[in-house]
Amino acid sequence: GENVEQHPSTLSVQEGDSAVIKCTYSDSASNYFPWYKQELGKRPQLIIDIRSNVGEKKDQRIAVTLNKTAKHFSLHITETQPEDSAVYFCAARGPGGGSNYKLTFGKGTLLTVNP
Amino acid sequence: DADVTQTPRNRITKTGKRIMLECSQTKGHDRMYWYRQDPGLGLRLIYYSFDVKDINKGEISDGYSVSRQAQAKFSLSLESAIPNQTALYFCATSPKAGEQYFGPGTRLTVT
Numbered sequence: 001g002e003n004v005e006q007h008p009s010t011l012s013v014q015e016g017d018s019a020v021i022k023c024t025y026s027d028s029a030s031n032y033f034p035w036y037k038q039e040l041g042k043r044p045q046l047i048i049d050i051r052s053n054v055g056e057k058k059d060q061r062i063a064v065t066l067n068k069t070a071k072h073f074s075l076h077i078t079e080t081q082p083e084d085s086a087v088y089f090c091a092a093r094g095p096g097g098g099s100n101y102k103l104t105f106g107k108g109t110l111l112t113v114n115p
Numbered sequence: 116d117a118d119v120t121q122t123p124r125n126r127i128t129k130t131g132k133r134i135m136l137e138c139s140q141t142k143g144h145d146r147m148y149w150y151r152q153d154p155g156l157g158l159r160l161i162y163y164s165f166d167v168k169d170i171n172k173g174e175i176s177d178g179y180s181v182s183r184q185a186q187a188k189f190s191l192s193l194e195s196a197i198p199n200q201t202a203l204y205f206c207a208t209s210p211k212a213g214e215q216y217f218g219p220g221t222r223l224t225v226t
Binding site: 043044101103105108 | 157218
């Protein structure tokens with residue numbers, strides 16, 4: 001089955017700096033890669049996603065890049081703010097149909113933005 | 116997201132007891148999931164269901180069972196709870212090809 005590795009497990013940055021979280025996946029057939037943000041005591045919520053036919057996607061201060069050849073994808077947060085502090089999870093999903101059409105999550109990155 | 120609800124939100128139970136966690140959704144999604152979250156281990160899939168008649172094991176199904184009573188309801192049971200099942204449990208739903216929406220979570224403690 002799919003295996004997703006996420007690094008780093010913790011990341012501390014100063015407010016205004018950029019943060020980058022990286023994930024690798026094992027199944028070359030995976031074609032959907034979402035990122036979830038989980039604030040303390042709350043549920044995970046989707047912040048951005050990318051499909052395998054796209055190399056990069058941006059949404060304001062957040063961007064995701066995908067390298068299918070290397071099987072890795074990254075989350076980039078620019079101009080970080082204290083409210084960006086949370087646990088971030090990457091995930092990968094196989095192609096449609098059958099039991100592989102489910103998300104496999106990385107272990108998460110605790111991002112702390114220091115004022 | 117009030118469209119996905121879980122009951123109870125917190126539960127303390129004893130080793131050997133049977134316990135059921137319930138999930139309901141008003142989103143009209145066919146697909147529902149149960150995850151377990153442990154510190155440092157991320158979200159691990161226990162069971163998932165693509166429709167009422169389709170239920171599949173996830174990566175950590177041992178010691179758990181599920182029931183899909185209707186499109187909107189998906190229950191997770193621990194037949195005989197053990198301490199290492201102490202965790203935060205999330206239910207999630209999704210449309211066929213869209214994002215997953217998580218419930219608020221159930222914090223389960225097995226003593």
